[in-house]
Structures are given as C-alpha cells and as structure tokens.
Amino acid sequence: MSSLTMALRLAPYLARSKGSSLRETGLRDAGLPILAFGTVTALLLTVAGGSQVFWSWTDDIAGTYQALAVVAMVLLIIPLLTLGASAARLAARRRDDRLASLRLLGANSATVVWMTVMESTVLAAVGALAGAGLYACTAPFLGLIQFRGQAIGSHAWLSVPSILGCVLAVCVLAAASAALGLRKVVVTPLGVRTRQTADGAHWVRGLIAAVVVVIGVVAMGMLSSFGAFIVIIAVMGGCFGLALLALNLMGPWLLRLRASSQLKRAKRPEHLLAARTVLESPKESWRQVGGVAMTSFVGVFVGVGMAVADTMGGSAGDETALLVRDINTGVMITLLGSFLMVACSAGVNQAAAVLDRAPMLVALDRVGMPRKLMVAARVKAVMSPLFLVAGISAAAAAVLVLPLTGAVLLTQPVVFVTIGGVFAAGFLLVRLAVAAGTAQISQVLARPERYASMDS
Amino acid sequence: MNAILHAQQLTKHYPGSLALDHVDFTANTGESIAIIGPSGSGKTTLLHCLAGILRPDAGSVTLNTPSSPLRLDTLGDAALSRLRREEFGFVFQQGMLLPELTAIENVALALMLNGTDRATSESRAAEWLAALGLGGMEQRRLGELSGGQVQRVAIARAQVTGARVVFADEPTGALDSATSSEVLDILLGSVAANGRTLLVVTHDPNVAARCRRVVELRDGRIVADTGGPSTPAASAATNFKGAFNV
Incomplete structure (x- = not known):
C-alpha cells in the first residue's frame, strides 16, 4: 500500500475529536488555524485589491503612487506571509503528538508527512474560502476609500480567478509550511513525544540578519544611482522586504x-x-x-x-x-x-x-x-x-x-x-x-x- | 497512632454516577496506605477529596496540623491551594512535572512557591535528587531522563517542602515492572524514613502488597480495610534511613 493511500485511510481517524465532551479540543484543533487562515486570506485579498488600483493608472504622477504602493505592499505582505506561516504551523502543531505516536507505532515518514500536509491544507482551504467570503463582504466598503479625490470603487475588486489564485496560494503555503514543520516529528518522533530538547535559535540567525540590514542600508544609500525608476522601486521594496525577513530570522535568537x-x-x-x-x-x-x-x-x-x-x-x-x-x-x-x-x-x-x-x-x-x-x-x-x-x-x-x-x-x-x-x-x-x-x-x-x- | 487525615461521610456525585457514598476514612501519621479498586470505584475521587483538589458534595475532611485541626471542606480556593503546596506532596502517573524546566528546577520550584529563595531551594533540591540517586543529573531536562528517573524527580518534588502527607496516583502505572519496583522502593523508603504518611491509588497488586495498609473501594464505598505493619515497607524505611537526612 502506498504512503498516500495509507495516509488517506488514516486521516479520518486522526481527524476525529477525542469525544463529544471535548468540544474545546475540536476548537483547538481546527478553529484557531481556520480563523488565522481566514484572516490572512481576507487581508491578503484586501491588500492585493487595494494595490491594483494604483497599477491601473498611467499618467505622470502614477509612478509616485506606485512607488508608495510598493512600500506599503511590502510592509504588509511580509508580515502577512509570516502570519500565514504561523497559522500553518499552528495547524500542524495540533497534530504533532498524535503523529509522533503513529510514527512510533511504525507508520513510515511519507505517510506521516502526507497526513499532516493533507490536514493542514484542508484547514487552510476552509479558512481561505471563509476569508474570501469576508473579503467579498467588505470590498464594497473598501471601495469608499478615496484616492486622488475620488472613491476607488470597483477598481479595488479582484477578479474571481485572482481570488481563487490567492486561496490556492494560501493552501500551498500551508502545505509547504506543514511539511517543513514536521521534519522533526519524522526524524525524531520520541524526541517530540518526550520534548527532549528545546527549540534552538542559533546565533547565525543574528549574523545573517545583521548582514542583510547592512546590505539594505548600503543599497538604500545608492538608490539614486540605479537610474531607471522601476529598478529603484524594486530595490527599495526588496530592501524593506529583506529587512522584515531579517527581523523574523533574528527575533527568536534575540x-x-x-x-x-x-x-x-x-x-x-x-x-x-x-x-x-x-x-x-x-x-x-x-x-x-x-x-x-x-x-x-x-x-x-x-x-x-x-x-x-x-x-x-x-x-x-x-x-x-x-x-x-x-x-x-x-x-x-x-x-x-x-x-x-x-x-x-x-x-x-x-x-x-x-x-x-x-x-x-x-x-x-x-x-x-x-x-x-x-x-x-x-x-x-x-x-x-x-x-x-x-x-x-x-x-x-x-x-x-x-x-x-x-x-x-x-x-x-x-x-x-x-x-x-x-x-x-x-x-x-x-x-x-x-x-x-x-x-x-x-x-x-x-x-x-x-x-x-x-x-x- | 495519631490520625493526621480524617474523612467523615464523604459523598461525591458526578453526572449520572455516585463516586463516593458516605465514606469514612482515617489516615495515621507514618502509615503507607494503598487505595485499590476497579476502574470507576471512586479511588482517585477519594484521593482528590482528601487532598483538597475536589470538594465533596457532603461530609468533611479534617487535617490535624500541629496548631489545630483544619477542615478542608470549609476552606476557600486560595487557602486550599496553599495547603496543598505546604502540607501535601503529589506524585502523579506521568510525573506531571514541567518539561521546560530542568530536574533541579522542578524540585526547587516547590520550595520557591512557598517563599524560599532560589539558591536555598536549589541547594535543598540537589540534596534530595542526590539522595534519590539522581546526583549529576540535576541540569537535565525531563526529556533526557528515563521514566523511572522522572518519577524520582516527582518524588523529590513531593517531599522537598517537608509535606506531611504524600498522595500518589498510580505512580508506577507507566513503568515496566523492574523500574516500577525501584520507584516504589524509593517512594516507600523516603516517605517512611521521614515519618510521613503515604496514600497511593493503584491498580497494581504488587504496589498494594508493599504498603502497610490496603483500603479497597467498590462503587464508592470502602469494602475492605486491612491494617497492621508490613514487613517490606518497614524494611524499606530502614534501608533509606541513612540516605534521607535532608
């Protein structure tokens, strides 16, 4: 029997709550990740919808708006992705103990990974669809926001394929994050069951972050030498994004x-x-x-x-x-x-x-x-x-x-x-x-x- | 013998079941008592009522303290919490220690909760760990210890405060028979050597056989209560007398 088939057969058993009296367990297992994925998706769609307004302009001043939009998008997207990854880990973490037990009982690594990825993806899909619904409800109100003296209106509304693409992206992020997060369960199930070791946060994180910030400062200082406006925007956005990623890398070590x-x-x-x-x-x-x-x-x-x-x-x-x-x-x-x-x-x-x-x-x-x-x-x-x-x-x-x-x-x-x-x-x-x-x-x-x- | 803990007409209901049905029970100073019975017989409920973890629906629990008798069933939550950390010690099946703390921190925490400073707490904790055969393992996290070693840490935590009564709920339930026997030796020996009272809830007849007294519950009632000295417990106490001058 293949690992995927085995995972499909086991998933319903693992998805069961421990008993009808344990509604809190159900909430803990599914509710929180769904809520987190829903919020991530709604915010992601809002940011994407808002920024598309600026890229629809083509006049002289449009470039300034687009530069500012890039800064705003980077400032929001990186934390959003971080929150999304956090939600994905939350979804996977609920399963750590039981999956580690399964591994100890002899389930192979691939089965454990498949099961976790499937469960996290399902939770992400439910949350992302709920988030898309929330976005659809709030989009008319977002349209009332004014730029350049007039309401942005339906310009901020994303097309259905864009929305579905966003939902898909959230699901992929959840699946990838769950698979990566489960490496230690697969490698050392006993360690997860008994919490043998504390999670590390190596000093190399601090070093990488410091290097990234220094590169960012140097790049920002040379911004005018990049010539083309679009390159300047890209460098600026890249610097802010990298700095935010560096903060995420350095934070646990600090x-x-x-x-x-x-x-x-x-x-x-x-x-x-x-x-x-x-x-x-x-x-x-x-x-x-x-x-x-x-x-x-x-x-x-x-x-x-x-x-x-x-x-x-x-x-x-x-x-x-x-x-x-x-x-x-x-x-x-x-x-x-x-x-x-x-x-x-x-x-x-x-x-x-x-x-x-x-x-x-x-x-x-x-x-x-x-x-x-x-x-x-x-x-x-x-x-x-x-x-x-x-x-x-x-x-x-x-x-x-x-x-x-x-x-x-x-x-x-x-x-x-x-x-x-x-x-x-x-x-x-x-x-x-x-x-x-x-x-x-x-x-x-x-x-x-x-x-x-x-x-x- | 001096009665240290006395329960009278203890009654406790759960939805759809009567866990304790007018139970009278007395524990004397220095006794080791096994509480046995089938699942659902009320033994853990009795232990929890005696320890002030659960409030009985009716009846009373009295702890004889050096100053005056104390009615547990009349105390508020904060007072009960204080009583549990000052007068009682607990050993649970899974140890129920904090996994993020080291062995010595887990034991020292019990003293720190009672206001002892950290240095003194860790010094006394180290003495207890050494006495229980865990010398050199003080800085290990619980995940780095075996099941038997974790239970030794729990036994040290239960007694480092000078608790007069130690409650143990299936303390060897998660251990193999050889380790179980070792842990039981240490539990009985250390409790007896320090003149403390031990109440153990157990399914294991071997554990019950090692205690001085066995109380059997069925359907929330005590159906048998054997008294009298037990040679194994007495000899275990003798073996540990030298080790427990802590």
Missing part, C-alpha cells in the same frame, strides 16, 4: 539571548517559569510578539510618511495637496492592516498556547501553584520581550530609512509621536490578547476533567 540572561537572574517562581517558557521555544515566543516587531517597523515608515506630508503640505499646489492627503490615507490603511495582523496573530497564538498547556496547568493547580502566579508567568513570558522586540525593529527601520530621508526628517516630532503611538497601541493589543489567554486559564481550571485524567 529572545533566547534575553531569556538566558533572565533565567540566571530569576529569583521568583514566575520569573523562572517565564524565562524557561521562552527558552523552551524562542520561535513560538517570537510568534507571540513578532506582530509588534512588524508594526514597530511599519510605524517608522508611517511616521516618516507623516513628516513628508507635513513638509510638502506647507507649499502645496492642488496636485501636491491631493498627494499629501493620499499619503496620509495610505499610511493609515497600512497601519490599520498592520494592527489587524498583530491582533489576529497575538490572539490566535495566545489561545493556542494556553490550550496546549492545559493538562500541565491542571497538574500545577493540583500541586498548589496559585492561579495568579500562573497568570503572572504567562504575562511575563509574553510582555517582557516586547520592549526589546519593538525597540530593535524600530531601530532597524530607522537605519534603513535614514539614507532615504536624512536625519532631519527622521527626527521630526511627528515621527516620534507616531512611533510612540504605534508602540502603545501594539502593546495594548498584545496585552489584551494575553488577558484573553490568561482568562482561559481560569476556564481550564474550572473544568480540569476535560484536560486531565479523572478516574472516578
């Missing part, structure tokens, strides 16, 4: 460094637990706070955009005044999209983190760990790295944008106010997500029999 230092200094139980939680999986911890890193990065560009608009607004003709207004609209949309991603990412990851640890929380409650201490450890594990993450992201963005704007524009009060506002809003969103997650701790402890054995 969190590991900080948590190692906190572990040595930890005197209270909640500090010890928080540091160990981060060290257990710096990548997972990054997923909890990575959204704010992205928002902080975007925040610098938004601040600069505001400063540019302010500067231009003073001596504006009709066309320039329109451009200034459109820049403001654009940066606000970019920021809003960015915050939506933070909220989605933080909310989904927090809920998953608490539900994943439910049996352990029940055990800790039984041995007398105070509930408020569990909450404190959870809050600290997420909030503590936030300042570091936000600060480094903003610094990376500032370094990158400096050759473009110069120090004078970058140090305008409006830039600092905007960045401060973005930091505060990002922290608030993550804190709210953590609060929602910690509220679940009480729900878990109120019904411990759902998560731990209770032989009556």
